[in-house]
Amino acid sequence: MRAEECLYISNTSLTTLPDTGQKIPGEGNISLKKMTAAQLRQLRKDVDVALGARQRQDLSDAKAAAEAAAGKFGFSLADLAGKSSGRANPRPRQNTGTPAI
Template structure:
């Protein structure tokens, strides 16, 4: 292995080196996975099984595909339950932590119900 003096390298040279190392690691990992898979398939075969018999996955499709985002239904916007009277843009659905404007108002003596949005 050759010695690389990274102290004397420029930023662009270091970035290129980092990119090259990333590619080399990915190639090496893929190669190691193939070797491991071959060893495991041979061991399973020696017991009379295929790898898909043991894992429940087909050899051609090792990973389950995720549903596309287009298949998901969009979430409904939660209904606003509380509105700040001093600044109507500040609202709260009643879920999660109470907003600061509501905490300040209730600490000052106002009731939370005073800020309810009328339907």
């Protein structure tokens, strides 16, 4: 199994997927204690790559969900962030009568 796939490390063994409880296919549990230092370093690199890919995908999914939510109200994410995209009319500032210093 490649690290790009979901791995769950529990009690120093790779056993099941956390979200589904599915057992990892292959030769059963993989004991981290039985792995060589080189294998553990490679696993760490593979996990780092998989983690980076997962974080990028999660960010992309979050942006898409936020854009969809803003769109339901007729706004863009830029509108909500205060960067007008020309779609919404920003409210003018009200004069409070206090002079600016």
